Amino acid sequence: MSDIEGLTNHQVRLAARPNGLPGPDVWDHTSEPVAEPAEGHIVVQVTHVSLDPAMRGWMNDGKSYVPPVGIGEVMRALAAGRVVASKNSGFAVGDVVTGTFGVQEYAESDGAGVQTVHPTDEVDVPTYLALLGMTGMTAYFGLFDVGALKDGETVVVSGAAGAVGSVVGQLAKIKGCRVVGIAGGPEKCAWIVDELGFDAAIDYRAENVKKALRAAAPDGIDVYFDNVGGEILDAALTQLRFGARVPICGAISTYNATEVPPGPANYMSLLVNRARMEGFLVFDFVDRFGAAAKEMAGWLAEGKLRSREDVVSGQVSDFGEVLLRLFRGENTGKLVLQIA
Amino acid sequence: MSDIEGLTNHQVRLAARPNGLPGPDVWDHTSEPVAEPAEGHIVVQVTHVSLDPAMRGWMNDGKSYVPPVGIGEVMRALAAGRVVASKNSGFAVGDVVTGTFGVQEYAESDGAGVQTVHPTDEVDVPTYLALLGMTGMTAYFGLFDVGALKDGETVVVSGAAGAVGSVVGQLAKIKGCRVVGIAGGPEKCAWIVDELGFDAAIDYRAENVKKALRAAAPDGIDVYFDNVGGEILDAALTQLRFGARVPICGAISTYNATEVPPGPANYMSLLVNRARMEGFLVFDFVDRFGAAAKEMAGWLAEGKLRSREDVVSGQVSDFGEVLLRLFRGENTGKLVLQIA
Incomplete structure (x- = not known):
């Protein structure tokens, strides 16, 4: 001692x-x-x-x-x-x-x-x-359980070059999905496409997100995994497909707001498209962390996931x-x- | 002819x-x-x-x-x-x-x-x-399927004296729930409690809805069935329980707005409470209308439902x-x- x-x-x-x-x-x-x-x-x-x-x-x-x-x-x-x-x-x-x-x-x-x-x-x-910790678990359970992802769907993730978002997109690619990432700046956008294999990236600092989503996901979004809230969430809601799922993982764009930030004005898209928006916390899935971490570690070893x-x-x-x-x-x- | x-x-x-x-x-x-x-x-x-x-x-x-x-x-x-x-x-x-x-x-x-x-x-x-038409079907599938109601839960419904809301509350009472209705004016509030058997009514024209919900549903809301949107939805979101469901049936408070109405600023309650907000349309359940109408007609005949x-x-x-x-x-x- x-x-x-x-x-x-x-x-x-x-x-x-x-x-x-x-x-x-x-x-x-x-x-x-x-x-x-x-x-x-x-x-x-x-x-x-x-x-x-x-x-x-x-x-x-x-x-x-x-x-x-x-x-x-x-x-x-x-x-x-x-x-x-x-x-x-x-x-x-x-x-x-x-x-x-x-x-x-x-x-x-x-x-x-x-x-x-x-x-x-x-x-x-x-x-x-990161990948094998809470961050990876958050991506895994948020996408697969809360997002109820099906193979081949169209997935959009915000904060796509961030800790959770970068894993979400890679997991969706493993499942054969079309993946569009929203990130800030050309370097992050290049990284998620060139290094992580996302199908498209939207630079929210330079582009109109709603228009860019229409172009990048012309048939609409099946799963929008939200890390940021604010205007990006609102833009994504306008592009939902029938039966879409919107896991709410965070809202980093609003966390430092000094006044109550506006809510998602386009939430009625949930009705028109019979979609759902659902919050979750990774700790709710603690019983399955072991199995998930094992699967993630396997993908990491196979080179299908990068941390x-x-x-x-x-x-x-x-x-x-x-x-x-x-x-x-x-x-x-x-x-x-x-x-x- | x-x-x-x-x-x-x-x-x-x-x-x-x-x-x-x-x-x-x-x-x-x-x-x-x-x-x-x-x-x-x-x-x-x-x-x-x-x-x-x-x-x-x-x-x-x-x-x-x-x-x-x-x-x-x-x-x-x-x-x-x-x-x-x-x-x-x-x-x-x-x-x-x-x-x-x-x-x-x-x-x-x-x-x-x-x-x-x-x-x-x-x-x-x-x-x-009404009860045996689309209105009743909307209440039935919105509450039981989208709302995934469990016996004995706490249900809050807005537009509670309206066509759909008045049925929602009665259906929840049949399932042994505590039911709080939000309606406009003392007559409507009296009607849903005295005639329909709701446990409590909140007059949104006279009361602070958030405070009134805290009093009427002190342990929080399991299902908030929303017909109105706007400030009432936002107030209800603050009172959700863990695992709550929020079927979005409509947003009548906003339908005649001439500017884009604000979204629900408190939607992050979905994350904190691991809750979901889900839109639906009654037509999605058309295959089950027959069975539902039969069940509703039975309750009507037994006096458990009033139209x-x-x-x-x-x-x-x-x-x-x-x-x-x-x-x-x-x-x-x-x-x-x-x-x-």
């Missing part, structure tokens, strides 16, 4: 609830000694912090699917790390694990929800936060700045903060 | 597409001689015209689930009447029938979609346009004025124009 004696844990805590984009004033940088784990607990040295749009929601007060992060609490985050002390027979020092460790250098955990993973040269730690992580090296204190990259749409693939 | 010789057919035709509420200028009143039916056709003397919110959509140009009524065409309407001439072996003179006969005194039909009905003292002709029709006597030329009553929310139950 002497490994952790004398270590200091630097942490990022929520200092205030943000109004709009979370600026530096919402974070407190604290430090405290790393303590020996309690009986049954482990201490994890965090090596990689996952940055996710959902974090913005956790920072707000009010009822949601999880309690908000309290003022003064370490910011909630999925992360990966290495066990450096263990009083839990399920984990050994040196194990690489993922879990909700928070934005800090060292996390104590009772092991609940902690997964031991086995990184290799081909599948490294960030991939366990891309946008890894930023830094200190935990850089977290606030890196998070803003997510909301500015600067990342391609999964945004991860690697603790130097 | 001499029965129809010399008769004149008065008609209401769409003269112009309305902007907002359809005023008298959108209608043309025409007349023409009633002709002998073609081989295989019948002539129906229309006795009752059904007035439905969907009519407003049919008057708009643009892609929808049915083609718009063309300028100069007889206004589309479901109706009931009596066969007065037949060259179709499926129908005899004197048969009482329902069908899409339009707003006119006499309709020629090839019999497609025409149903022969058997009114009695207990179940008269308007009931075949109320708001029957206005007049001429076909009164159609435009009667239609406005619908959009002003002046009807209780199914609005029907009986041709004097």
